[in-house]
Amino acid sequence: MRKATQEYLLLYLMISSIVGISLVGCSHTPLRPVELDQARTAYAEARDNPQVASRAPVALREAEEALLRAEQIWDKEKDVREVQNLAAVARQRAEIARAAAEQKQAEAELEELSASRDRLLLDARARAAQHAQEQAERAQREADQAYQQVRAATTQSTQLEQELATTKAELAAREAAAKAQTTRRTTTR
């Protein structure tokens, strides 16, 4: 009788422990999920990228925290499905850190480009202003030259007119003198 009770007890203990194991889930030290190593690799890549480390430190820390949580749950509970999920989250957090760094990098580039565009536009405006001034000066010079030429021409023509008048007067005087001589000759004859 006593032996039979012991056997029953042993049997029940066995059954209950099997049920317990199956409910708690895999106490038979399951294999480490590959997702955990993938997450670790993804995090290491992000951390070793200097752009990520310098431009997205907050996102990188969040990725690290997610990975540590997955590792902790794995060490403590060996809950494969939970760890797979946490590892997937950690991996995506590493991706977020990388994307955030790329975003910041592109933003910095954009700022640099817009600064050099402003500089270029300013230069172009200054150059255009200088060019316009040079053109104005050249036009002024040309106008001055033309004026001088006109003035010179005018002076010359006045001179010529005067000369002409003088010559005409001389001619008239000579003619008059010649006439006077002829009349004197005819009268003396």
Place this chain on the structure above:
Amino acid sequence: MTSKKAAIQLLLLCGAMGLSSCAGKPPAATVSQVSQAELAVQQASKSKAPEYASLELYTAREQFASAQEALHKKEYTQARRWAERALVNAQLAETKAEAEQTRRAAAELRQSLEALRREAEQPVLQGR
């Protein structure tokens, strides 16, 4: 005989504990996580993610739908897991889309800058 009774009680206790982990009211933390995921998906949908990170956004939407479904089925652990996944994928979609948008803006500006430079190289020829 008493030890047999004790063993049965132990067995029942084990069963009850196992069942209690997946029954009852939805835990407030899970509900909050599902709604956080919903918010993140909505925010990503409003960004450039549908255009530049459609795969990540699609994944986030699917995972959020799974979270909701699990919540209805009272599978709270599963609901929390899907919600966690949906949240990070929505955030990833949004961040990726922002990065792409900025990259494109920079590329456009670089092109117009090159055009400006080419123009600036021949100002005297154009001036007259």
